[in-house]
Amino acid sequence: MQKASVIAPEAAPRAFAHEGRRRISVLGATGSVGTSTLDLIARHSDAFEVEVVTAQKNAAALAELALRHGAHLAVIGDEQAYAELRARLAGSGIEAAAGATALIEAASRPVDCVMAAIVGAAGLRPTFAAARAARRVALANKECLVSAGAVFMSAIKASGAELVPVDSEHSAALQAIGGHDPKSIERIVLTASGGPFRTWSDAEIATATPEQAARHPNWSMGPKITVDSATLMNKCLELIEAYHLFPVDADQLAVVVHPQSIVHCLVEFADGSVVAQMANPDMRTPIALSLAWPARMAAPTARLDLIRLGALTFEAPDEKRFPALGLARRTLELGGTAGAVLNAANEVAVEAFLERRIPFPAIAALAGAALEEAARTGQIREPVDLDDVIAADEEGRALARGLLRRYIVS
Numbered sequence: 001m002q003k004a005s006v007i008a009p010e011a012a013p014r015a016f017a018h019e020g021r022r023r024i025s026v027l028g029a030t031g032s033v034g035t036s037t038l039d040l041i042a043r044h045s046d047a048f049e050v051e052v053v054t055a056q057k058n059a060a061a062l063a064e065l066a067l068r069h070g071a072h073l074a075v076i077g078d079e080q081a082y083a084e085l086r087a088r089l090a091g092s093g094i095e096a097a098a099g100a101t102a103l104i105e106a107a108s109r110p111v112d113c114v115m116a117a118i119v120g121a122a123g124l125r126p127t128f129a130a131a132r133a134a135r136r137v138a139l140a141n142k143e144c145l146v147s148a149g150a151v152f153m154s155a156i157k158a159s160g161a162e163l164v165p166v167d168s169e170h171s172a173a174l175q176a177i178g179g180h181d182p183k184s185i186e187r188i189v190l191t192a193s194g195g196p197f198r199t200w201s202d203a204e205i206a207t208a209t210p211e212q213a214a215r216h217p218n219w220s221m222g223p224k225i226t227v228d229s230a231t232l233m234n235k236c237l238e239l240i241e242a243y244h245l246f247p248v249d250a251d252q253l254a255v256v257v258h259p260q261s262i263v264h265c266l267v268e269f270a271d272g273s274v275v276a277q278m279a280n281p282d283m284r285t286p287i288a289l290s291l292a293w294p295a296r297m298a299a300p301t302a303r304l305d306l307i308r309l310g311a312l313t314f315e316a317p318d319e320k321r322f323p324a325l326g327l328a329r330r331t332l333e334l335g336g337t338a339g340a341v342l343n344a345a346n347e348v349a350v351e352a353f354l355e356r357r358i359p360f361p362a363i364a365a366l367a368g369a370a371l372e373e374a375a376r377t378g379q380i381r382e383p384v385d386l387d388d389v390i391a392a393d394e395e396g397r398a399l400a401r402g403l404l405r406r407y408i409v410s
């Protein structure tokens with residue numbers, strides 16, 4: 001089957017062909033990516049206006065963002081927080097709503113761009129809604145591509161929406177590929193910082209705490225992706241994300257550890273050329289690109305000073321100490337709903353680790369065990385639609401919860 005991809009040189013970018021300010025909805029507005037997006041939009045208020053902002057629980061933070069950015073609608077996922085949201089927006093003229101259905105309706109508003117920055121599989125339905133209604137989906141929610149892969153890419157294709165990745169490595173790949181013939185791509189190499197435990201021994205990693213996992217050396221991000229970066233599950237998810245976004249096979253994807261997080265991705269071409277994208281690690285650069293693409297807009301990221309940096313270093317990833325990385329290969333080999341199972345099991349495992357119920361190495365072990373259990377019991381199949389993906393996500397969660405007790409420390 002011909003894979004859909006975001007690289008389609010024959011299709012000239014159609015989005016934003018109109019004059020006037022572009023209307024943007026920010027899903028997951030209170031998060032790390034959400035607030036960076038709103039920060040950029042505020043710096044370019046002549047070019048953008050905010051339609052919708054959403055969050056899950058924090059009504060105070062959501063109301064504050066809605067008021068500051070003049071949003072038209074603010075939606076809180078947690079219905080218990082609705083009264084507070086309404087009270088805080090009273091008299092502002094900003095609409096308020098709550099609940100899972102309201103989130104989907106909000107994501108379905110026809111806008112120029114939806115920033116899909118909800119964390120985890122919780123973002124699936126709203127991101128699919130955005131794919132149907134928006135001219136462009138700026139995709140931060142990598143779990144959507146990992147879980148729904150081909151189903152999501154066909155939803156994008158069917159609606160004619162533009163998909164622009166926000167993840168820094170995939171933003172970098174998009175730029176490196178540029179107008180080159182996709183057939184001339186030999187490999188896409190994602191860089192990984194290596195996370196806070198890059199130089200730790202097995203014994204040290206075995207006792208790593210949530211506080212230690214939270215100390216990412218280069219990036220400031222939400223709690224879940226920060227743990228994913230420590231296990232290198234983040235890079236595993238990103239390999240799967242890259243597989244779905246770009247016109248390459250699984251064996252054309254690789255990872256190199258680059259502790260400075262300056263080079264974000266390298267694309268190797270048939271003639272031996274390697275095109276890389278560099279920037280200081282600040283999500284406002286890839287977010288700006290996702291809003292302005294194929295143009296560029298100013299972002300306040302500190303300028304790169306290679307002379308001051310002096311050296312960029314690269315090393316091989318160690319799958320023995322970081323077995324999560326190898327799960328990408330296995331997931332792509334199994335195909336179908338394997339991504340949904342892996343992602344769901346990882347979410348269960350990360351939560352259990354943050355609650356101090358399982359040790360750090362159990363995160364990758366549990367995710368891998370759930371994946372193998374799903375394969376062994378014949379639960380992996382080709383999903384036909386989003387409901388099927390969500391059913392597989394639930395199966396993955398159930399498998400992981402069932403296996404969890406094996407890893408629980410008393």
Ligand code: NAD
Binds near residue numbers: 027141223
């Ligand atoms: P975060 O935890 O800082 O923010 C998550 C946002 O999602 C919040 O607004 C929260 O209210 C909302 N949310 C949480 N649970 C929800 C639910 N059940 N229903 C609806 N909304 C919910 O996360 P983040 O770091 O901003 O990451 C967001 C997404 O972007 C993730 O998928 C992550 O992998 C991806 N991403 C983040 C970064 C980064 O630098 N932070 C980089 C690349 C990709």
Ligand code: MG
Binds near residue numbers: 168169238
């Ligand atoms: Mg990334």
